[in-house]
Amino acid sequence: xxxxxxxxxxxxxxxxxxxxxxxxxxxxxxxxxxxxxxxxxxxxxxxxxxxxxxxxxxxxxxxxxxxxxxxxxxxxxxxxxxxxxxxxxxxxxxxxxxxxxxxxxxxxxxxxxxxxxxxxxxxxxxxxxxxxxxxxxxxxxxxxxxxxxxxxxxxxxxxxxxxxxxxxxxxxxxxxxxxxxxxxxxxxxxxxxxxxxxxxxxxxxxxxxxxxxxxxxxxxxxxxxxxxxxxxxxxxxxxxxxxxxxxxxxxxxxxxxxxxxxxxxxxxxxxxxxxxxxxxxxxxxxxxxxxxxxxxxxxxxxxxxx
Numbered sequence: 001x002x003x004x005x006x007x008x009x010x011x012x013x014x015x016x017x018x019x020x021x022x023x024x025x026x027x028x029x030x031x032x033x034x035x036x037x038x039x040x041x042x043x044x045x046x047x048x049x050x051x052x053x054x055x056x057x058x059x060x061x062x063x064x065x066x067x068x069x070x071x072x073x074x075x076x077x078x079x080x081x082x083x084x085x086x087x088x089x090x091x092x093x094x095x096x097x098x099x100x101x102x103x104x105x106x107x108x109x110x111x112x113x114x115x116x117x118x119x120x121x122x123x124x125x126x127x128x129x130x131x132x133x134x135x136x137x138x139x140x141x142x143x144x145x146x147x148x149x150x151x152x153x154x155x156x157x158x159x160x161x162x163x164x165x166x167x168x169x170x171x172x173x174x175x176x177x178x179x180x181x182x183x184x185x186x187x188x189x190x191x192x193x194x195x196x197x198x199x200x201x202x203x204x205x206x207x208x209x210x211x212x213x214x215x216x217x218x219x220x221x222x223x224x225x226x227x228x229x230x231x232x233x234x235x236x237x238x239x240x241x242x243x244x245x246x247x248x249x250x251x252x253x254x255x256x257x258x259x260x261x262x263x264x265x266x267x268x269x270x271x272x273x274x275x276x277x278x279x280x281x282x283x284x285x286x287x288x289x290x291x292x293x294x295x296x297x298x299x300x301x302x303x304x305x306x
Contacts, residue, residue, distance in 0.1 A: 004204040012200035031181030053087035054130035061094025075278045085142040086134025094126035121298040129290035141283035216251040223299035226256035230264025255303025259295040267291035
């Protein structure tokens with residue numbers, strides 16, 4: 001058998017087995033949290049406590065490991081219920097960047113220290129970004145209207161965790177939590193396996209000198225390039241983490257690697273297109289600017305401080 005193919009297969013199985021376990025555990029935790037912490041109540045809380053809106057929005061984002069398409073209905077509901085742009089902005093920054101799935105995968109790949117620093121950078125950016133936009137002349141650049149109708153519940157059913165008389169069954173809630181966990185696991189695991197496959201292929205066939213040329217070393221330029229590269233790539237975190245391990249081994253700087261994660265998962269082209277359904281043009285520009293600034297500043301911190 002081709003030695004490079006052996007390297008690729010070994011890398012694939014090594015990466016896949018660790019990430020599958022992590023994703024399974026986090027999916028169960030997430031399913032339980034989403035069943036026992038209703039999203040409609042969280043959204044109502046965000047609108048009632050506007051003083052702490054940016055902090056609550058960022059915390060809410062941590063609890064919602066959604067893809068970009070699923071984040072938009074939630075933000076539409078928040079906007080229609082009267083949440084401020086600052087609250088919404090904090091949520092849409094936090095949700096893709098520092099939810100539990102992202103943190104678990106970074107921990108599995110890079111360890112506790114990197115995970116803690118990454119979390120602090122992205123969470124503070126979400127809170128601060130929302131606060132800044134709420135104090136700016138652009139604070140009303142958010143779309144309101146009838147969007148909430150698309151995200152309302154369709155009524156009681158036999159599969160709901162809440163019965164029509166408002167008395168939920170513990171058994172049904174746990175069953176729904178596990179069903180939600182399995183559904184989340186099924187949505188994520190193909191990307192994990194694809195990421196592991198890309199990782200294996202890259203480990204065997206990607207030239208190290210190509211990586212070193214563009215995003216290698218400790219130059220600030222490599223961090224900026226990595227931040228910008230992420231936008232057209234639309235990096236799902238499940239695919240990015242395995243690939244970055246290989247790129248780092250081939251010479252990519254840690255700062256550039258984390259900048260690529262933040263830029264690619266936080267402000268990809270599909271993400272920008274989707275949030276445009278909720279945010280007006282100036283707010284979209286602010287959103288992209290906040291995420292890219294976070295990627296560059298965060299990358300520099302990882303490169304030169306951590």
